[in-house]
Amino acid sequence: MEFGLALRVDEPLVPIKSSTQIEKASYERWEQSNCLSLMFIKSSIGKSIRGSIFECAKVKEDLKAIEQQFETSDKALVSTLMTKMCSMKFNGTKGVHEHIMEMRDIIAQLKSLEIEMSESFLVHFILNSLPSEYEPFKISYNTHKENGLSMNF
Structure with a gap:
């Protein structure tokens, strides 16, 4: 058979x-x-x-x-991940590195579901999730980025 x-x-x-x-x-x-x-x-x-x-x-x-x-x-998972990523803000309970790694994990999951975002958008999105006390870091990144340097997340 x-x-x-x-x-x-x-x-x-x-x-x-x-x-x-x-x-x-x-x-x-x-x-x-x-x-x-x-x-x-x-x-x-x-x-x-x-x-x-x-x-x-x-x-x-x-x-x-x-x-x-x-x-x-x-589709439901994409929606859930996008909502989670958009609502993530660094609150100081974990380290900055761990916060960034959590965001990268969500980004990787979205990529596996064929949701593509430019690296530049993602970097700015992650930087915007950091509180105001990280403004000097954000300014420094944006200044160096204009000179051809990039942040490798």
Whole structure:
């Protein structure tokens, strides 16, 4: 039996009385492959995730439903990460280095979700998250940047 047949081949027509033995056997092989593929997918996905995905009778449709669920999840994650990054301000409870590293981590997560931002924007965004007591540092950075130096975050 071909396990992935239902993924590679479109569903054949449902056999009728006048169908040939080959057509009936082809449909039966496809149906078994579809059933096994669906069972494999369901057994591989956790119950908490499985409940949020619309169940389909065909494996190709099931995979599309799973893909759509995760696209929605990615969009929600992007929104959450952007909100977190925009609201981050250095408050002195941790070191500046740790604050910057947390922001870099969020930026890396956004990049993995195909959200690109220029390095210049990110540097200014991070600098703006620092309180006013870091103004001399910000001024120094901006002055040196104009002279061709850059900050490697």
